[in-house]
Amino acid sequence: MEEKKLQTYENHTRLHPLQHFILMPISAITLLVAIVYTITSILKGDFSFITFLIMALVIMSIIAGLLARMNALKVQDRTIRVEEQLRYFMLTGTPIDSKITLSQLIALRFASDDEFPRLASKAALTGMTPEEIKKEIQHWRVDEHRV
Secondary structure, three states: OOOOOOOOOOOOOOOOHHHHHHHHHHHHHHHHHHHHHHHHHHHHOOOOHHHHHHHHHHHHHHHHHHHHHHHHHHHHHHHHHHHHHHHHHHHHOOOOOOOOOHHHHHHHOOEOOOOHHHHHHHHHHHOOOHHHHHHHOOOEOOOOOOO
């Protein structure tokens, strides 16, 4: 059985290798090449429908990739909001303060059950930023199911 690595503020971010190290760099290079090719075609006076299609397909591919990522993150954020509201209710028997923002809830998801109610109340009262919340967490809940 694989041992879970202790999660902390320093190592909590997640990089998806296919997304961050393959798709994004290739997309950026492809976009730059398509732009150079299009500009060169215009300057030479041989801009054609094929040149337009190449540029359009590159842009559409990048937009499709960005939308897929953004939509997955939006669904994840909505799920986190509901999970953390339920967790707070289960731990305290009361609804979470309506002043808590989504970004604060997303940061609070890393807090242990012992710390969560106190940090949530402090965040609502003082308007702590997500970074401040994460830095105050002493016992992190591991979250390995992020998009």
